[in-house]
Amino acid sequence: MSLDLTADTPSAPAVADDGVWLACIECGETFAPFSAIRYTCDHCDGLLEVRYDDPPTFDDFEGRGVWRYSAALPFEMGVSLPEGDTPLHHVPRLEEEIGIERLRVKHEGMNPTGSFKDRGMTVGVRVAEELGVDRLACASTGNTSAALAAYGARGGMPTLVLLPAGKVAAGKIAQAALHDARILEVDGNFDDCLDIVQDLAARGEVYLLNSLNPFRLEGQKTIGLEILEEFHADHGTYPDRIVLPVGNAGNTSALYKCFRELVQSGALDADDVPKLTGVQAEGAAPMVEAIEEGNDEVRRWPDVETIATAIRIGNPVNAPKALPGIRQTGGTAVSVTDEAITDAQRSLASEGVGVEPASATSIAGLRKLREQGVVDDDEQVVCLTTGHLLKDPDAAFAAGNKPESVPNDTEAILDHIAE
Numbered sequence: 001m002s003l004d005l006t007a008d009t010p011s012a013p014a015v016a017d018d019g020v021w022l023a024c025i026e027c028g029e030t031f032a033p034f035s036a037i038r039y040t041c042d043h044c045d046g047l048l049e050v051r052y053d054d055p056p057t058f059d060d061f062e063g064r065g066v067w068r069y070s071a072a073l074p075f076e077m078g079v080s081l082p083e084g085d086t087p088l089h090h091v092p093r094l095e096e097e098i099g100i101e102r103l104r105v106k107h108e109g110m111n112p113t114g115s116f117k118d119r120g121m122t123v124g125v126r127v128a129e130e131l132g133v134d135r136l137a138c139a140s141t142g143n144t145s146a147a148l149a150a151y152g153a154r155g156g157m158p159t160l161v162l163l164p165a166g167k168v169a170a171g172k173i174a175q176a177a178l179h180d181a182r183i184l185e186v187d188g189n190f191d192d193c194l195d196i197v198q199d200l201a202a203r204g205e206v207y208l209l210n211s212l213n214p215f216r217l218e219g220q221k222t223i224g225l226e227i228l229e230e231f232h233a234d235h236g237t238y239p240d241r242i243v244l245p246v247g248n249a250g251n252t253s254a255l256y257k258c259f260r261e262l263v264q265s266g267a268l269d270a271d272d273v274p275k276l277t278g279v280q281a282e283g284a285a286p287m288v289e290a291i292e293e294g295n296d297e298v299r300r301w302p303d304v305e306t307i308a309t310a311i312r313i314g315n316p317v318n319a320p321k322a323l324p325g326i327r328q329t330g331g332t333a334v335s336v337t338d339e340a341i342t343d344a345q346r347s348l349a350s351e352g353v354g355v356e357p358a359s360a361t362s363i364a365g366l367r368k369l370r371e372q373g374v375v376d377d378d379e380q381v382v383c384l385t386t387g388h389l390l391k392d393p394d395a396a397f398a399a400g401n402k403p404e405s406v407p408n409d410t411e412a413i414l415d416h417i418a419e
C-alpha cells in the first residue's frame with residue numbers, strides 16, 4: 001500500500017514540476033500538478049495526493065504561520081490573511097480531571113475565519129490562481145464555505161457554496177454572506193451537496209475546494225508541524241497521541257501525511273509518530289464503524305444527525321487516506337453522544353477556551369477513551385479544537401447560562417445577585 005508510514009521518498013517522475021507532482025494513492029499513477037484540473041485519478045478514480053522529491057526537516061522552516069512551512073508546500077506564498085500560528089493551550093483542570101500526564105489543546109478556532117479550514121484555503125486558492133480558474137466552489141457544513149468565501153474575496157475570485165438547508169450554524173452563513181459568496185441552500189444533507197458540487201466541477205463549471213482537492217490537505221498538514229514543533233520546544237518530547245474531530249477525514253489524512261513526510265526526511269523517528277485518534281458524533285459515525293469492525297471501506301450513512309453540525313457527515317470522502325493513518329499510527333476512533341459533546345464544550349469554556357460543538361468532540365472522545373482504559377494515565381495528548389465558539393451562537397446559548405432580566409436600579413440589582 002502506497003501509504004506505508006516507513007516508505008522511502010519516491011524520486012520525481014517525468015511529470016513533476018519543480019519536484020512536485022500528484023500521485024494516485026490506489027494505482028500509483030502520477031500526474032503533472034498544475035497543467036490540468038483534476039481531483040481524482042484519471043484511470044481508477046482513486047484519491048490523489050501531492051508528492052515531493054525532497055520533504056523538509058524542521059531546520060527548513062522559517063517565519064510564522066502556515067507559510068513558515070513553505071518548504072513542505074507546493075508554493076513559497078499563497079493568498080494569505082494570514083493563518084496558522086494558533087495557540088496550544090494548557091488546560092490544567094481538564095488535564096487533572098481526565099487523568100493523563102499532559103493535555104494541551106490546539107485551538108484552530110483562532111484562525112482568521114475561525115476554523116482550521118483557512119490553512120487549506122490559503123494553499124488551495126493559490127493553486128486556483130495558478131490554474132487560472134474562474135469560479136471557486138465547495139459543499140459545506142459551514143466552515144469550509146466561510147473560509148472559501150473569505151479567501152476567494154481576498155484573491156478576487158467569485159465563490160459559490162452549497163449548504164444543507166437548515167443545518168448550518170448562523171455564524172458560518174453570516175461569514176459566507178458578508179464575504180460575498182453566492183449561497184445555495186440545498187434540500188439535502190452535506191453528502192448530497194458534495195455529490196452535486198462534484199458534478200458541477202466535472203462539468204467544468206467550478207473549481208472544487210473541498211478536501212477532496214489534494215492541495216487543501218497540504219495547507220492543513222501545517223497543524224501537525226506546528227503541534228510537533230511547539231510541543232517539542234515546551235516539553236522536549238512529541239505528543240503520544242493527537243485526538244481530533246472527524247467529518248470528511250481530511251484533517252486526519254493531512255496529519256498522517258505530515259508525519260509520513262517527516263519520517264521520510266529523517267526529521268521524525270517512526271516511533272515518535274503520535275497515535276491519530278478520530279472522534280465522531282454517535283449520529284454520524286461511519287469512520288468509527290469501519291475502525292471498530294475492521295473494514296477497509298467505509299459504509300455511507302444515508303441519515304445523519306448531531307448537535308455538532310460541522311461533522312454531520314455520512315460519507316467521509318477521505319476515508320481511503322485516513323483509515324491507514326489511524327491504523328498505522330496505532331490510533332483508534334470513538335463516537336460520543338451529543339450530551340458528552342456539550343459537557344466537553346462547557347469544560348473547555350470553563351478553562352477560557354471557547355469552541356463550537358464539533359471541536360469539543362476531541363475532549364469528549366479523550367474522556368471516553370480514558371474511562372475505557374484505551375488511553376493510559378501516563379500519556380501526553382494534544383486535542384484539536386477545530387472551530388471557534390462564535391461560529392455556532394445558538395449552541396453556545398443552549399449550553400451556557402441564561403441572561404437574567406433585572407430592574408434599572410443598583411439596589412434592586414444588589415438584591416438580585418445576593419439571591
Ligand code: F0G
Pocket residue numbers: 115117139140141142143144145211245246247248249250251252310311356358359386387
Ligand atoms: N471540525 C469542524 C469545526 C469542521 O468544520 C469540520 C469539517 C471538521 C471538524 C471535520 O474535519 O472533514 O477534515 O474530518 N467541516 C467541513 C465544512 C465539512 O464544510 O466546513 P474533516
